[in-house]
Amino acid sequence: MSELKQELKEKIIEQLNLEDVSVDEIANDDPLFGEGLGLDSIDALELIVMLDKDYGIRLADPKEGRKIFESIDTMAAYIAANRTN
């Protein structure tokens, strides 16, 4: 699980062009949206595409994303339970 969390942090930084953020600066329980990492609705769409492309998880209801993308912890737990590749 810790490897997956590390991988997610790297992917988020790369995919969302967070040039000034390093992996070490993202705590596993930091909120990704709002006050934490400050991601927005366009980033949410990028993350939904990332789940589909990299882990074979297609979100039927985009509203699910609100809980899944709360933090690295919640993302990793959801991916571990639902990944198809």
Place this chain on the structure above:
Amino acid sequence: MKPVYINSIGSVSAQKTFDNKEFLNEIRDYNDTVIHVIDPNYKEYIPPAAARRMARGIKMSTVSSKNALTEAGIENVDAIIVGTGLGCIGDSERFVSDIIKNDEQFLTPTRFIQSSHNTVAGQIALGLGCKGHNFTFVHSAVSFESSLIDAKMMLQNNEADTVLVGGVDELVEHHVTTHRLIGHIKKEPVTSKDLLQSKTEGMVMGEGSHFFVLSNKKSNSCYAQLLAVKTFNTLAKDQVQQKIIALLEKQEMTIKDIDLVILGNNGDVNYDDYYEQLSASLLKNTSQAYYKHLSGEYDTATGFAFWLANKILKTQNIPESVQLNTVEPSKLQTILVYNQYRGENHSLTLIQKC
């Protein structure tokens, strides 16, 4: 009709033009077939959270438009008008590549958002909170002039008091590759100083972003008055002279009233004779300047020429690096800019010291 003043300028180019206090004090010489802009420190202008999603063209334009607004001493405008040959072509390329690579699946929003030509005008408007007229003109080498014409008409007819007008184009890999394939880029590198003597086919490709605040009210920062802009899709070589004379006649001027002509020579042996024949005839006794050895060639390179013309009028100095002949002007009051690209999309722009 109201007069149109150029109240401020902002530029990002292959020279250090982003600092309005300087005027080609140090020339960056190149020996290449493609030249990129000298990047300002974007972090000084754009918050990191906003910059991370911006294409190069948007970053360049954010800097040049901010510099123009700051110099004009205003925070917003009535209209934003941008000319661009290819818009944010980098993201367009990546978006289309992703479609192919991922078999039409997994398309992400950011590149799609920026893959339209009007992204720059839209992003500037969002940044300023400007809900006024927002237009993008895409018309090859007269894209910038098309924007100028729109702004000029709006200001003359009192439809706006201040307009932010700009031209922007960015260099990206695939675009360069295709232009090499069709032979529009020079095969061999050429030094900036030798560009016009290269006598080879094609151009040295460049990029840049140039923005100006135009107004029907003259400000303390005013550079010049915009007298006339005219574009022609096609012109035979022997028609250019007539068109210049006709444009000047409409302003009740003759060629003797022109103190400096800025020409768009780009070193392409097949098309520079449009300029050379003028240099040797109508403009023989007129001071001449050129600039594409400093900026490179791109659809909105005339934005650099417009920047140069305004700077010359304000500083009353023609930098040695742009002088094309040895005719010394007795004064620097009126400047004509003439450009064409591969024999098409000709433009004439006339400005006068204010």
